Amino acid sequence: MAEGKTLTLNMGPHHPATHGVLRIVLELDGEVIVKATPHVGQLHRGIEKIAEGMNFQQVIPLTDRLDYTAASLNNLGYCLAVEKLLGIEVPKRAQYIRVIMGELARIMGHHLWLGSHALDIGAMTVVFYTFRDREMIMNINEEASGYRLTPSYLRVGGLAKDITPDFIKFVRDFVKWFPTAIDGYHTLLTDNIIWRKRTMGVGKVSAEDAVNFGFTGPSLRGSGVPYDLRKVRPYSSYDDFDFQVPVGEVGDVYDRYLVRMEEFKQSINIIDQAIENLPEGPVNVDNPWVANPDLGAVMEDISALIRRFKIQCEGPHAPEGEVYASVEGSKGELGFYLVGDGSEHPYRMKIRSPCYILTSALPKMIVGHMIADVIAIIGSIDIVLGEIDR
Amino acid sequence: MVKLTIDGKEVKVPAGTTILAAAKSAGISIPTLCFHGRLDPIGSCRMCVVEIEGCAHPMAACTTPVVEGISVTTNSERLQRIRKDSLKLILVNHPLDCPICDKGGECLLQDLVYEFGIDRVEYQTPKPERSSQYATPLIRYWPDRCIMCLRCVTACREIKGIGAIDIKGAGYGSQVVVIDEDKCQSCGECLQVCPTGALTENLSRYKGRPWLVKRVPTTCTYCGCGCQLELNVEQNRVMAVTTKEGKGVNRGSLCVKGRFGYEFINSEERLTKPLIKKDGEFREASWDDALSLVAEKFKSIKEESGPDAIAGLSSARCTNEENYLFQKFMRAVIGTNNVDHCARL
Numbered sequence: 097m098a099e100g101k102t103l104t105l106n107m108g109p110h111h112p113a114t115h116g117v118l119r120i121v122l123e124l125d126g127e128v129i130v131k132a133t134p135h136v137g138q139l140h141r142g143i144e145k146i147a148e149g150m151n152f153q154q155v156i157p158l159t160d161r162l163d164y165t166a167a168s169l170n171n172l173g174y175c176l177a178v179e180k181l182l183g184i185e186v187p188k189r190a191q192y193i194r195v196i197m198g199e200l201a202r203i204m205g206h207h208l209w210l211g212s213h214a215l216d217i218g219a220m221t222v223v224f225y226t227f228r229d230r231e232m233i234m235n236i237n238e239e240a241s242g243y244r245l246t247p248s249y250l251r252v253g254g255l256a257k258d259i260t261p262d263f264i265k266f267v268r269d270f271v272k273w274f275p276t277a278i279d280g281y282h283t284l285l286t287d288n289i290i291w292r293k294r295t296m297g298v299g300k301v302s303a304e305d306a307v308n309f310g311f312t313g314p315s316l317r318g319s320g321v322p323y324d325l326r327k328v329r330p331y332s333s334y335d336d337f338d339f340q341v342p343v344g345e346v347g348d349v350y351d352r353y354l355v356r357m358e359e360f361k362q363s364i365n366i367i368d369q370a371i372e373n374l375p376e377g378p379v380n381v382d383n384p385w386v387a388n389p390d391l392g393a394v395m396e397d398i399s400a401l402i403r404r405f406k407i408q409c410e411g412p413h414a415p416e417g418e419v420y421a422s423v424e425g426s427k428g429e430l431g432f433y434l435v436g437d438g439s440e441h442p443y444r445m446k447i448r449s450p451c452y453i454l455t456s457a458l459p460k461m462i463v464g465h466m467i468a469d470v471i472a473i474i475g476s477i478d479i480v481l482g483e484i485d486r
Numbered sequence: 487m488v489k490l491t492i493d494g495k496e497v498k499v500p501a502g503t504t505i506l507a508a509a510k511s512a513g514i515s516i517p518t519l520c521f522h523g524r525l526d527p528i529g530s531c532r533m534c535v536v537e538i539e540g541c542a543h544p545m546a547a548c549t550t551p552v553v554e555g556i557s558v559t560t561n562s563e564r565l566q567r568i569r570k571d572s573l574k575l576i577l578v579n580h581p582l583d584c585p586i587c588d589k590g591g592e593c594l595l596q597d598l599v600y601e602f603g604i605d606r607v608e609y610q611t612p613k614p615e616r617s618s619q620y621a622t623p624l625i626r627y628w629p630d631r632c633i634m635c636l637r638c639v640t641a642c643r644e645i646k647g648i649g650a651i652d653i654k655g656a657g658y659g660s661q662v663v664v665i666d667e668d669k670c671q672s673c674g675e676c677l678q679v680c681p682t683g684a685l686t687e688n689l690s691r692y693k694g695r696p697w698l699v700k701r702v703p704t705t706c707t708y709c710g711c712g713c714q715l716e717l718n719v720e721q722n723r724v725m726a727v728t729t730k731e732g733k734g735v736n737r738g739s740l741c742v743k744g745r746f747g748y749e750f751i752n753s754e755e756r757l758t759k760p761l762i763k764k765d766g767e768f769r770e771a772s773w774d775d776a777l778s779l780v781a782e783k784f785k786s787i788k789e790e791s792g793p794d795a796i797a798g799l800s801s802a803r804c805t806n807e808e809n810y811l812f813q814k815f816m817r818a819v820i821g822t823n824n825v826d827h828c829a830r831l
């Protein structure tokens with residue numbers, strides 16, 4: 097190619113390695129990227145706007161569809177925000193079960209990340225193993241709520257219903273099995289020479305840059321910043337559990353890989369502690385305006401019937417005010433900003449999407465690399481377009 | 487003017503005002519159930535109780551007039567307990583009907599139970615036998631949903647000046663009954679003010695939830711009063727007619743025609759195309775054909791027997807403009823003064 101001339105290449109939105117419908121316009125000098133412009137919005141469904149017309153409980157299934165790879169964590173972030181707005185705290189048992197569901201969701205998210213990340217780079221086998229194990233979590237979701245991918249199991253004020261003995265059994269089985277599975281993943285990739293060549297030294301982000309870009313989650317920790325909301329601002333009883341926050345050193349694709357691999361272990365560790373120390377008690381707040389009376393009472397007691405009618409058809413009214421609550425999602429800090437205006441709808445809901453912020457740093461990360469590395473880098477920040485586009 | 491304090495606020499109101507109205511003017515709201523803006527205070531539900539300094543017993547704010555210098559408390563633990571207990575005593579007898587009740591969703595009793603967060607009714611009584619009956623062919627009365635607030639009885643007497651219904655019996659056996667069948671016109675004023683689903687409309691029952699219908703404000707076409715009403719429309723069908731309190735000349739009242747005479751709108755038998763009789767049988771025709779036939783006939787009658795052989799009859803359901811045009815047509819085009827109108831017949 098003549099001196100100073102570049103080639104423009106359109107990558108996506110229908111590219112399997114852009115993890116959804118991300119479109120990147122690349123400017124190439126030979127095979128080296130000199131400029132990259134991500135275009136988002138292809139999956140925009142207007143979730144924040146739709147929420148304004150719904151009552152607080154109805155919004156929950158919408159949140160499942162943000163980062164659908166780790167749906168329960170989205171539920172958790174949203175429920176915590178509404179609960180903060182309403183000034184209620186859910187009982188201990190519900191908090192523990194939420195932690196279990198959340199950590200299982202994180203593992204599900206990482207499963208999808210690992211499988212597709214390896215697949216993108218050319219290691220096809222991994223995805224079969226991760227999806228084999230992901231299936232076990234799907235079964236747990238199904239046992240809890242009836243749904244497998246998007247369980248919508250959490251409710252404002254607690255949970256949809258209490259867990260079953262089978263749920264406990266499935267979780268225990270998974271906790272017992274999963275460490276073996278993780279070892280299997282490691283065997284396939286960690287010392288694999290091709291894997292290391294494709295990932296080491298690629299897409300490096302220094303700790304300072306990562307902070308300045310607004311990175312959170314495993315992508316930030318891969319650069320060596322030990323920032324994890326579960327530790328710095330514990331919610332939902334996370335301070336009851338003993339776990340570590342893994343960090344990387346170099347901040348390249350390989351480090352981010354190692355961090356997430358270690359998070360598998362930490363998550364299973366947390367689930368183990370939660371399921372073994374599960375407190376007894378109710379799973380919904382004792383609050384007549386929020387908690388749905390159970391069906392038994394509804395058949396007998398008119399006041400329960402009336403409250404159920406009102407809670408289902410209208411739901412609790414939020415006081416005037418604004419709140420922000422966030423959780424450590426599988427991709428980073430997932431935050432919900434809610435404004436209440438005294439009605440049963442959120443006046444405004446704004447979602448802080450960690451993936452959106454990670455995507456904004458993509459051009460910086462891929463410039464100077466080859467096209468093949470773009471795939472590795474996108475995979476390593478683990479973005480989900482359902483959350484970016486909302 | 488009388489001066490008093492309500493919740494520590496100084497309030498000045500004309501003598502004779504009730505404590506409830508005085509509180510409202512000061513922006514303090516007191517929960518009410520039987521009180522209705524268009525009726526004289528009834529004082530049957532005890533939701534509006536307030537404490538007055540120096541009075542041993544709480545008083546009903548809706549019926550108690552203000553007195554110079556008193557100090558009123560509208561909210562305290564004791565008052566909340568009394569209000570909750572009053573509600574619970576109403577609930578003791580209330581059937582588990584919300585799922586099938588037409589009023590569900592805009593029921594004052596539901597609103598209050600939810601507002602007060604009542605989660606248990608500790609009292610129990612033997613449930614009376616269920617019965618539902620027609621108060622009239624248009625209005626259905628559900629005795630077990632009735633909370634005996636007396637709004638219907640008062641409205642019939644005060645707003646309509648009829649007094650066709652009253653309460654019969656005492657205690658759990660009391661019921662609203664028609665005391666004079668000839669007087670009741672089925673105007674529906676009673677169901678308009680009913681806070682619960684004890685009086686429901688018989689034409690539209692079970693057809694839809696109040697929050698699912700679209701309420702289209704319009705003017706009644708039955709007579710020249712021009713009452714404001716709202717058509718409750720669901721899937722392009724009129725399900726019911728309601729009216730808003732304090733709106734238009736009727737201020738929340740309707741007569742039997744305005745409230746219940748809506749079924750013709752979606753009637754199958756309604757004529758939507760002109761018909762022309764041929765060989766003793768009506769056949770559908772186009773407007774052009776129909777109008778030219780009428781014009782032809784007018785012409786021939788006028789030529790044969792003169793314009794006074796034709797008379798025009800108009801309707802009160804047309805607008806003034808339409809009626810004006812009609813008489814103009816009769817006088818100027820046909821050339822006759824034979825114009826009349828159903829309201830004069």
Ligand code: FES
Pocket residue numbers: 517518519520521528529530531532533534535546547548549
């Ligand atoms: S509102 Fe005063 S007694 Fe019912």
